[in-house]
Amino acid sequence: MTTQTNAELPPGVPAGSRPVVEAKDLVAGYLPGVNILNGCSLTAYPGEMIGIIGPNGAGKSTLLKAMFGLVKIHSGTVHLGERDITNMRANQLVQMGVGFVPQTENVFPSLTIQENLRMGIFLRPKKLRERLDAMWDLFPNLHERKDRSAGALSGGERQSLAMARALMMEPSVLLLDEPSAGLSPVRQDETFIRTRQINKTGVCVVMVEQNARRCLQVCDRGYVLDQGRDAYTGGGRELANDPKVIELYLGTLAKEVGKE
Numbered sequence: 071m072t073t074q075t076n077a078e079l080p081p082g083v084p085a086g087s088r089p090v091v092e093a094k095d096l097v098a099g100y101l102p103g104v105n106i107l108n109g110c111s112l113t114a115y116p117g118e119m120i121g122i123i124g125p126n127g128a129g130k131s132t133l134l135k136a137m138f139g140l141v142k143i144h145s146g147t148v149h150l151g152e153r154d155i156t157n158m159r160a161n162q163l164v165q166m167g168v169g170f171v172p173q174t175e176n177v178f179p180s181l182t183i184q185e186n187l188r189m190g191i192f193l194r195p196k197k198l199r200e201r202l203d204a205m206w207d208l209f210p211n212l213h214e215r216k217d218r219s220a221g222a223l224s225g226g227e228r229q230s231l232a233m234a235r236a237l238m239m240e241p242s243v244l245l246l247d248e249p250s251a252g253l254s255p256v257r258q259d260e261t262f263i264r265t266r267q268i269n270k271t272g273v274c275v276v277m278v279e280q281n282a283r284r285c286l287q288v289c290d291r292g293y294v295l296d297q298g299r300d301a302y303t304g305g306g307r308e309l310a311n312d313p314k315v316i317e318l319y320l321g322t323l324a325k326e327v328g329k330e
């Protein structure tokens with residue numbers, strides 16, 4: 071893993087901090103000989119909330135999946151703290167403290183809310199009660215409906231449940247793939263606020279988002295991916311106002327930033 075001097079740490083990250091998770095120079099893809107990531111790097115420090123944005127097909131979801139062992143990494147490394155987790159399997163990573171919430175099919179629709187949360191911690195059943203209580207505190211709306219089937223939930227509630235399920239194992243890093251996708255603007259806003267609350271409980275969050283402007287507003291730092299590489303990185307607001315980033319997003323971010 072890279073040893074960073076304090077001078078290289080992002081603004082706001084306390085001196086002496088070590089990365090919680092670090093992906094370095096990832097080359098990865100779904101099919102032999104077809105790379106989607108072409109040398110992509112990302113570092114998240116304790117307490118950070120990181121946004122990954124970029125044009126369609128840039129490889130944002132692929133980056134998260136590669137970090138979670140769902141896409142084969144051909145070269146480059148992923149570290150969780152000091153430990154090399156490159157190409158480890160997802161079930162191992164969950165045990166080690168990596169949570170992942172996919173964009174779709176992220177709950178068991180035929181199970182109740184409470185049963186879904188139980189599934190999230192079947193590897194550590196002794197912690198069930200304590201973690202359930204923590205989740206009811208964080209997501210009181212889920213508690214009210216704990217015996218309701220997950221299939222009957224609205225999009226926003228389902229997204230909350232998916233996050234809660236991933237949090238049952240007390241991950242040190244939570245990877246979220248487009249948590250606001252398909253939600254109304256109000257529900258999107260709630261999702262961003264909720265995600266920030268989760269982050270404030272001490273979980274490092276790395277999220278892919280289509281809603282680039284809102285994502286950059288709430289995140290400490292962002293990465294802009296283009297063609298499988300991290301083209302730009304910086305503070306959230308700094309990136310949102312960066313002409314180069316705006317240029318890459320002509321037609322999307324450019325218009326939105328112009329409204330501010």
Ligand SMILES: Nc1ncnc2c1ncn2[C@@H]1O[C@H](COP(=O)(O)OP(=O)(O)OP(=O)(O)O)[C@@H](O)[C@H]1O
Nearest residue numbers: 100101106124125126127128129130131132133280
């Ligand atoms: N399961 C898969 N098998 C083969 N190719 C895939 C698979 N999933 C994604 N891809 C390809 O990988 C490329 C990057 O996809 P990815 O979903 O990572 O992009 P993205 O930046 O998240 O895009 P979007 O914002 O549209 O979701 C695309 O060309 C896509 O077609």
